[in-house]
Amino acid sequence: MIILCIDIGKTKTLAISLNEHGKVFGKFVAGPSGMWLKEEVIVKNVREAIEGCLRISNIQLNDVRLISISWADLDTPKDWENAWKVIEKVGIEKDKVLIEHDAVAAYYAITWGEPGVAVIGGTGSIAYGVNRYGERMRSSGWGWLIGDEGSAYWIAVRALNAVSRAHDGRGKETILSEMIMEYFGIKEELEILHKIYKELEGDPTEISKIAKIVDKAASLGDEVAVEILEEAGRELASAILCIVRKLNMANDRVIVGGLGGVFRSNIVRESFIKSIKENVSNAILRGPLIGDQAILGPVIIAFRRLGLTVSEKIVEAVLDGLGEKF
Amino acid sequence: MIILCIDIGKTKTLAISLNEHGKVFGKFVAGPSGMWLKEEVIVKNVREAIEGCLRISNIQLNDVRLISISWADLDTPKDWENAWKVIEKVGIEKDKVLIEHDAVAAYYAITWGEPGVAVIGGTGSIAYGVNRYGERMRSSGWGWLIGDEGSAYWIAVRALNAVSRAHDGRGKETILSEMIMEYFGIKEELEILHKIYKELEGDPTEISKIAKIVDKAASLGDEVAVEILEEAGRELASAILCIVRKLNMANDRVIVGGLGGVFRSNIVRESFIKSIKENVSNAILRGPLIGDQAILGPVIIAFRRLGLTVSEKIVEAVLDGLGEKF
Known part of the structure; x- marks a missing residue:
C-alpha cells in the first residue's frame, strides 16, 4: 500500500x-x-x-x-x-485526500494520537492538544504581531530590541550587536532600521533568520542571548501547560513535545524540558522533531x-x- | 513679521x-x-x-x-x-524653509533650546536631547517592529498579547478582552487574528488606536491594563534617562518632558514623572505637550x-x- x-x-x-x-x-x-x-x-x-x-x-x-x-x-x-x-x-481526487492544520498534524507527530499536547516552535509558534475524552484545544499561535511567543520570529525581535537598548544605553551590552551588524553587512546599529523596514519590509520569515545568530551568541556565553532563549523555552512550555491545565490532563498519562527549528537550540530545549518537568511531573516527553x-x-x-x-x-x-x- | x-x-x-x-x-x-x-x-x-x-x-x-x-x-x-x-x-522658495526631524522639533518644544531631553509618546516613540556643550543624542525610536517602547502602538500590542494570554489561560484575566472584542465588533477572541492581520493588515496607526481602550480599562481598575500603562511610563522615562546619563547631564540644569497622545493617560504620565524624579533629582519637568x-x-x-x-x-x-x- x-x-x-x-x-x-x-x-x-x-x-x-x-x-x-x-x-x-x-x-x-x-x-x-x-x-x-x-x-x-x-x-x-x-x-x-x-x-x-x-x-x-x-x-x-x-x-x-x-x-x-x-x-x-x-x-x-x-x-x-x-x-x-x-x-x-x-x-x-478529493476522496483520496486528507488535509489538516499544521498544529493538529504536529499533535499527531508527537503523540501518535494519544492524549497529549505538541507545540510548534518554528517561524511562528502554536500548541495543540487533545485529552482522553477527545476534548481539544489550541493555544498561542496569535501571529507575529500579537503573539507567537518562543518562535524564531519572537527570538529575533527580542534580539533586535536588545541591540537597540544596548546601543541607546537602555540595556545590557551584548555581542548580538556586533553579530547582527555583521550579518547585515553594516557598521552602525541604526542602519538596522533601514535593513528591517525598507529592505526586508518587515518580512517575518526573513527576520526570523536572526534567531540562529542568537543561538550562536548564547553558545559564546552572551548573557542577553541566553536569557532570550531560556525565556523562549519557558514560553513554548507555557503554551503546552495551559492546555494540560484547561483540559484537566495534569493527572493523566500525557505525551508532550515540541517540533520545529527553534528546538535545535540546546538552551531552548533544556529550558523547555525543565519547565515541563517542573509543572507536569507525569509528562512523557517525546521529540523534539526538527526539520x-x-x-x-x-x-x-x-x-x-x-x-x-x-x-x-x-x-x-x-x-x-x-x-x-x- | x-x-x-x-x-x-x-x-x-x-x-x-x-x-x-x-x-x-x-x-x-x-x-x-x-x-x-x-x-x-x-x-x-x-x-x-x-x-x-x-x-x-x-x-x-x-x-x-x-x-x-x-x-x-x-x-x-x-x-x-x-x-x-x-x-x-x-x-x-527653499531659502524660506527650515525642516527638522520631529524628534529634534520635540526637543525644542520642551526645552526651548536649552540643555535637556524630550520624548515623543505618540504612535511611535523617540527621545532626543542636547547638553550644554551642544552634544546631541537620540534614543528609542527603533520603530514598531523592534522598539518604540511606551508608544501607543507598543501599548496596543501588549494589550492584544494580554488578551491572547488570558484567552489561552497563559495569563491573568482582563477586561481588555471584552473591551477589545467590543471595539472590533466580534464575539470571540480568536477573531482578533482576522481583524489585525487581514482587515487592518497589521497597520501600526490603526492598531495604535487600541491604546485608548487600555487607558479606559485601567481607569476601571483593570490590573493588566494598569501594569501596561505604568510600564509605558517607565519606558518613556528610560528613553530620556539614558540620554541624560550618556551626555553627562545628571548634575546640570536639565529640562525634560514628553509630547504626544500617550501622555493623555494619567497613569502613563504619573509613572513617567515618578521614574524621572527618582532618577534625575534636578530635572525640571515641562509639558506634557499633547495634540x-x-x-x-x-x-x-x-x-x-x-x-x-x-x-x-x-x-x-x-x-x-x-x-x-x-
Whole structure:
C-alpha cells in the first residue's frame, strides 16, 4: 500500500511516499505553498512536490491509496475553501485526500494520537492538544504581531530590541550587536532600521533568520542571548501547560513535545524540558522533531485513517527513511 | 513679521501662522504627509495645509518671513532629499524653509533650546536631547517592529498579547478582552487574528488606536491594563534617562518632558514623572505637550533662527492661539 504525505510550510513543501511498514520510497522538496501565497504559486508547488515525489519513487498517482497533507496557516473557513480549490486544480481526487492544520498534524507527530499536547516552535509558534475524552484545544499561535511567543520570529525581535537598548544605553551590552551588524553587512546599529523596514519590509520569515545568530551568541556565553532563549523555552512550555491545565490532563498519562527549528537550540530545549518537568511531573516527553521530521504528522494521520497500527518501529523506519534521527 | 509653522505627523499635517509676539492668526489641518506616503499625496497635503492656513489667516505667501517644518519619519538621507523635493513641488522658495526631524522639533518644544531631553509618546516613540556643550543624542525610536517602547502602538500590542494570554489561560484575566472584542465588533477572541492581520493588515496607526481602550480599562481598575500603562511610563522615562546619563547631564540644569497622545493617560504620565524624579533629582519637568501643542517645536526653531527671544509669555500666547493650554 502506497501513502503520499505532504508537509506544507512557510519555507517549503515536502512530500514523501511510504508504505504501511513505514518504508520511505522517495522524498521531494518544492517551494512553499502557505495560504498567504498566490493561488497559482501554491498549485504549482503542490503539484511539483507530488510529481517530484512520485517520479523519484517510481510510482504512479493511481498506485497511491491516500494523500495526507499538513498545511500551515489554514486558519479561516476561507483558507480551507482555498486549500480544497488547490487540490482540485492540481488534479487529484478529493476522496483520496486528507488535509489538516499544521498544529493538529504536529499533535499527531508527537503523540501518535494519544492524549497529549505538541507545540510548534518554528517561524511562528502554536500548541495543540487533545485529552482522553477527545476534548481539544489550541493555544498561542496569535501571529507575529500579537503573539507567537518562543518562535524564531519572537527570538529575533527580542534580539533586535536588545541591540537597540544596548546601543541607546537602555540595556545590557551584548555581542548580538556586533553579530547582527555583521550579518547585515553594516557598521552602525541604526542602519538596522533601514535593513528591517525598507529592505526586508518587515518580512517575518526573513527576520526570523536572526534567531540562529542568537543561538550562536548564547553558545559564546552572551548573557542577553541566553536569557532570550531560556525565556523562549519557558514560553513554548507555557503554551503546552495551559492546555494540560484547561483540559484537566495534569493527572493523566500525557505525551508532550515540541517540533520545529527553534528546538535545535540546546538552551531552548533544556529550558523547555525543565519547565515541563517542573509543572507536569507525569509528562512523557517525546521529540523534539526538527526539520523534515514534521512530516511524521501527516504520516500518523494517514496510518490512523487507514486503521494501521503506529509503533515505535514504524516511526523509526519513517525517520530513518527521511535521513533524520528521532 | 509673519511665520508659518507646520507639523507633519503620521495622522495629519497642521499649519499655523503667527507673529513674533506669539499671536496666532490661523490654524489649518490637512491629511498626513509622512515620508512613507506617495509623493503626490505628500505634496497635495503640504500644499493644502499651507494654502488653507494662509487663506484663514488672510495672508499672502509673500508676507511670510520663514516656514518652519517638523517632519515625522525623516530618517535617511533619501528621506531628506524627498522632503526638499516636496518643498520644490509645492512651489515655495527653499531659502524660506527650515525642516527638522520631529524628534529634534520635540526637543525644542520642551526645552526651548536649552540643555535637556524630550520624548515623543505618540504612535511611535523617540527621545532626543542636547547638553550644554551642544552634544546631541537620540534614543528609542527603533520603530514598531523592534522598539518604540511606551508608544501607543507598543501599548496596543501588549494589550492584544494580554488578551491572547488570558484567552489561552497563559495569563491573568482582563477586561481588555471584552473591551477589545467590543471595539472590533466580534464575539470571540480568536477573531482578533482576522481583524489585525487581514482587515487592518497589521497597520501600526490603526492598531495604535487600541491604546485608548487600555487607558479606559485601567481607569476601571483593570490590573493588566494598569501594569501596561505604568510600564509605558517607565519606558518613556528610560528613553530620556539614558540620554541624560550618556551626555553627562545628571548634575546640570536639565529640562525634560514628553509630547504626544500617550501622555493623555494619567497613569502613563504619573509613572513617567515618578521614574524621572527618582532618577534625575534636578530635572525640571515641562509639558506634557499633547495634540496640536507639538507645533511649538517648529515655532521655537523659527524664533531661534530669527534671533527672537522665547519667553513663557510667548509660549502661552501660542498655546492659547491653538486653543490648547500648556
